[in-house]
Amino acid sequence: MSHDLYMKLVDLYAGGELPKELEDELKAASIGDKELSHEMATLRHTVDLLHSIPEPEFTEESFQRVLMSLYARGVEADPKITAPAHMQLYLPIAG
Amino acid sequence: MPNDALQDSLAEKRWLNALAQGDPAALGGLYEMYGERIFRYTYRMLGNRTDAEDATAETFLRVLRRSAELRADGAFRTWLFRIARNLCIDKLRQHKLMELPADAQYSGGEEKTTLRVTVQQALADLPVEYRDPLVLCDLEDLPAREAAEVLQISVPALKSRLYRGRRALRDKLGGMMEKK
Numbered sequence: 001m002s003h004d005l006y007m008k009l010v011d012l013y014a015g016g017e018l019p020k021e022l023e024d025e026l027k028a029a030s031i032g033d034k035e036l037s038h039e040m041a042t043l044r045h046t047v048d049l050l051h052s053i054p055e056p057e058f059t060e061e062s063f064q065r066v067l068m069s070l071y072a073r074g075v076e077a078d079p080k081i082t083a084p085a086h087m088q089l090y091l092p093i094a095g
Numbered sequence: 096m097p098n099d100a101l102q103d104s105l106a107e108k109r110w111l112n113a114l115a116q117g118d119p120a121a122l123g124g125l126y127e128m129y130g131e132r133i134f135r136y137t138y139r140m141l142g143n144r145t146d147a148e149d150a151t152a153e154t155f156l157r158v159l160r161r162s163a164e165l166r167a168d169g170a171f172r173t174w175l176f177r178i179a180r181n182l183c184i185d186k187l188r189q190h191k192l193m194e195l196p197a198d199a200q201y202s203g204g205e206e207k208t209t210l211r212v213t214v215q216q217a218l219a220d221l222p223v224e225y226r227d228p229l230v231l232c233d234l235e236d237l238p239a240r241e242a243a244e245v246l247q248i249s250v251p252a253l254k255s256r257l258y259r260g261r262r263a264l265r266d267k268l269g270g271m272m273e274k275k
Contacts, residue, residue: 011258015233046265049214050233056138058131062148066130069152070122075159077123 006036014043103128107171114162122159129172130155132235133179139230140183142219150186154179176237176245180227187223217267225260232257 009026012018018026030037070077107128113121133154138147157178158165165171218226231242232253243253 014261042265043261046261046268047233049268050229053211053215053234056135058134062134062144063130065148066152069148070155073156075122075156076119077126077155
C-alpha cells in the first residue's frame with residue numbers, strides 16, 4: 001500500500017470513520033511500522049482530546065441577556081420560557 | 096426519523112411559517128430551539144461569553160431581517176450556522192479575538208484542567224480555516240455535508256481541511272502526544 005493511501009486511512013481511523021474490518025487491518029499493519037503506529041495513536045488521541053473539551057454552558061443569564069439584547073433592538077421575541085424571579089424587573093407599586 | 100427529531104422538525108416548520116407571515120414572536124420559538132447551539136458555536140469561535148452573546152443576538156436579528164429568504168425545507172439550521180459563522184469571522188477580523196476565553200471554567204482535577212486549557216488554547220491558535228471544520232464536525236457533531244454547506248465548500252474540501260486541522264492541532268499539542 002502506498003504512503004499516501006496509508007495516511008488517508010489514518011485520517012479516517014482518527015475520526016472513527018473506518019469500517020471495523022479495515023480498522024483491524026490497519027492496526028495489524030501498524031504493528032511493525034513505527035511511523036504508522038505513531039500517526040494512528042497521536043491523531044486518534046487528538047480527536048479524543050477535542051471531545052474532552054467541555055461544552056460552553058449556555059446559562060440562564062446568557063439566555064436572558066441575548067433576549068434582552070433582541071428586545072432592546074425592537075424585536076418582540078417571545079419564548080415560552082419565563083425569566084427566573086431574580087431576573088424579573090418589578091415596577092414600584094403606585095400607592 | 097427519530098421521534099424527537101420529527102417533533103423538532105415540525106416545530107421548526109411551524110415557527111418558520113409564523114415568521115414568514117410576519118409574526119415576530121416566532122423568533123422566540125426559533126431562539127428557544129437553536130439559541131444554545133448557536134451560542135456554543137460562537138463561544139468556541141470567539142472565545143468569550145460576551146462576544147458569543149452578542150453574536151447570538153445578532154444572528155437571530157439577521158434571521159428576522161432576512162425572513163423573506165427563509166425556506167422551511169430543512170436547510171434552516173445550515174443557514175443559521177452560516178449567518179453565525181459570518182458574524183464570527185467579521186468579529187475576529189475586527190478584534191482579532193484569538194486568545195483563551197477569560198471566563199473559561201473547567202471542572203475536574205488539576206492535571207485534567209491543564210490538559211483541557213492547553214487543548215482549548217491550541218484550538219484557538221489554529222487558523223480559522225482549520226478551526227471552523229474542527230468546531231463544526233468534531234465539537235458540534237454536524238454531519239460533513241451540513242458543515243460543508245455552512246462553510247460553502249465541497250464535502251471533499253471540508254474533509255481535507257478537517258484532516259489537516261487535526262494534524263495541525265496534533266502538532267501544536269506536540270509533547271503532550273508523546274506521553275501517550
